[in-house]
Amino acid sequence: MEVPIVRLVLENSVMSRPDWSLAADGTFTPGIHLVSGDVGSGKSTLALLMAGLAAPRRGAVIREGIGPAMLSFQFPEFHVTGLSVADECRSWGLEPGPVLVSAGLDLSMDRPALSLSRGELKRLHLACLLSREYDLLLLDEPFSSLDCPGKEWAAREIGKRSRGITVVFTHEQCIFPHTDHIWEIQEGALVDCGGMPGALHAWEHAPALIRRLVMDGTVPDDLTQDAIMEAACRTRE
């Protein structure tokens, strides 16, 4: 049986505004991709482009074998369509009970969704999103508004995704999900740093700890906390 090819190709795509532009060229295949870049570098615009919700000024975005796709915006309230917590879960086609358990939230089902704190809403939103299957899942700043335990939970849940293309756009510097491939936005261009762990050598936006580990020759296999801890504790020869 022939396995369908799932990939998203950015073919010399250019997005621009009068005072800003971003050039993107590369192929995203199934796995978890991390796109890092400074605030204002164009991560959200790139996410819109990849989701097909914005058109490039030049070039093309080619989607092959991609069925259901979803872009999660940085602010979770933009996605709220249900009045209560239970309605909101159902608006994603999910039963509220298991979603709340997976989000680690102890909330009344009848509570208005928009009365939750942004952190709670973000957890609820991510739990709904990650309970569904997508061929292309684009997460714009999934760790924003979350406290440390929340970020660790989100990283674990994102890392569990085993099918489709998952792209995490973030400027987070401490907690990351399991990552297969790293990209970064440098001086108005999307740069392919490569697959893990080799990508860590080319990653300009790498957190200080990872840069130090790479300099010391103890390169982590992954970006998860466990992998970084393992590398930091690794005995050098």
Place this chain on the structure above:
Amino acid sequence: MQDPRIRILAACLLSAAAFISLIGAVAAVAWWLLFTPRLRCIRHRMAVFAAWALFCVVSLVIYLSGGDGISYLVRMTAILLIGTWLYADSVQGDFPVLGTWLLGPKTGFELGMTAGMAMQSADGLGDDFARVRLASAQKQVPWGIRSAISVGRVLVCDALVRADEMAELLAVRGYRRGGTCCPRFRTPVWDIAAGVCAGAVILVAVIPVSEFFILYR
């Protein structure tokens, strides 16, 4: 227009003129054609068009129920055009400066700052609206009255949360009351001419036209 005092006074006079009479509304539109960049100054064109479409529906209802729907439409269109010009021509910092000049560094500054923050919030609403619609479309929620209510709820709650956060920020930074502001205005001759003409428009609206034409009487 560079002087916010004349800009806001002119907008108030023109809106009042348009509201008072049909002649005033026509004169206000004439003023808009003469003193503004006209259609080029309209930001968020879709929102303006939606508001105008709503006025058309209301005027049709008034017309069908025996009222003067056309007069209503012309007057509301004039007010809409003046409002869009005022919104597009405002720059950040106009309101605190104007408020302080008008009512002093306590009440005036606070009112001006509140108005400035409201304008800032209005600026972001268009982008938020676009994002919420995209998010709803991704969830395959059909666009209709129900989803419009949901979008409205999100936007209103978001605006309230931001206002709350801004209030907390001001309190954390030690803000208690009033502020220091040194209003300075640039008043080109063109602004003065526009202000005088706005005054003439309100006169046209208030005084019957026949008063201007002695021969006609």
